[in-house]
Amino acid sequence: MKRIHFNEVVTRDGFQSEPTFIPTDEKIALIDELGQCGFSKIEATSFTSARAIPMLRDAEEVMRRIRRSSDVEYSVLVPNVRGAERALKSRADELNLVMSVSETHNLANLRMSREKSLADLRDVIALAAGHVPVNISLSTSFGCPMEGEIPLDEVLRWADRYASLGVRGLTICDTTGMAHPIQVARMAEALIARFSDLQLTLHFHNTRGMGLANVLAAVQAGIDRFDGSLGGLGGCPYAPGATGNICSEDAIHMLQAMGYDTGINLSQLMAAARKMPRIVGHEVPGQVAKAGHSTELHPPQHQ
Ligand code: COA
Ligand code: ZN
Numbered sequence: 001m002k003r004i005h006f007n008e009v010v011t012r013d014g015f016q017s018e019p020t021f022i023p024t025d026e027k028i029a030l031i032d033e034l035g036q037c038g039f040s041k042i043e044a045t046s047f048t049s050a051r052a053i054p055m056l057r058d059a060e061e062v063m064r065r066i067r068r069s070s071d072v073e074y075s076v077l078v079p080n081v082r083g084a085e086r087a088l089k090s091r092a093d094e095l096n097l098v099m100s101v102s103e104t105h106n107l108a109n110l111r112m113s114r115e116k117s118l119a120d121l122r123d124v125i126a127l128a129a130g131h132v133p134v135n136i137s138l139s140t141s142f143g144c145p146m147e148g149e150i151p152l153d154e155v156l157r158w159a160d161r162y163a164s165l166g167v168r169g170l171t172i173c174d175t176t177g178m179a180h181p182i183q184v185a186r187m188a189e190a191l192i193a194r195f196s197d198l199q200l201t202l203h204f205h206n207t208r209g210m211g212l213a214n215v216l217a218a219v220q221a222g223i224d225r226f227d228g229s230l231g232g233l234g235g236c237p238y239a240p241g242a243t244g245n246i247c248s249e250d251a252i253h254m255l256q257a258m259g260y261d262t263g264i265n266l267s268q269l270m271a272a273a274r275k276m277p278r279i280v281g282h283e284v285p286g287q288v289a290k291a292g293h294s295t296e297l298h299p300p301q302h303q
Pocket of ligand 1: 016046047048049050051052053077079080081082083084086098109110111139
């Protein structure tokens, strides 16, 4: 049975664009619960400016108070050297750096050109060297809502530049749900051919309902790591029309039904997912937590 790894991003990508502040205790309780579900990684929070992402202004406290499971890597998003210093002090297991392969989106999200991002992130990678591994997430790799399609070669060019700086992993992100399965298969094949020595992760959003189809296309092309968000929460605050990440429990349910080993205790994960509407104060898009596992049997209904 092929092993597929999941990185749970709900408390970072999921929470960052929620309008109402989620109390620190709730975040910690959720991360602790997710830590028992079998994830390879949890992206717990981000060390960004509190003005840019007020929801995650409690990053230090969250990292200090979570109960860490020894099987899980606790990753954090870091936009700059200042964020990296905070993350290292907080004993994050991995730094996840972010840059957009679209110049327009990078200017909107990080307020700098891609070249400036690369120059700054080079310093972050140097700071982390010998301490923790670094992952680079390349946003809008399957298309930018402002610029349109980004050529595959352009994505690979940026990936190459980061690979040569010594990152451990590469996450290719469909920030606004523009990817379709054939494009995903093409991307996956190119990544595997070129970066087989890196940890390769795909990050999809379900904005146009293509999320799980894209996961399947990627798995069939040989990708074995995905980001997912509990309940399907999430969306970049700097990308017009962005909506939820692929829903972790829906994707995991699909892959388990097909016979893949995800390492996840799905019942436990669904129990956590059912708390999401209360935590965020509204319905969430995930479907399996509402419908139940496909193998659950129901008594016949009589009129
Ligand atoms: N942690 C805490 N504070 C930070 C910080 C960090 N990593 N980086 C910058 N700041 C603070 C600065 O100290 C400054 O504070 P001040 O106004 O009190 O002096 C303020 O933020 C602005 O700093 P500046 O260097 O001018 O940066 P900026 O305003 O251009 O912001 C980013 C740059 C990238 C730090 C900021 O836009 C950001 O955090 N964006 C979030 C990106 C993100 O996570 N997007 C979603 C994920 S894809
Ligand atoms: Zn995302």
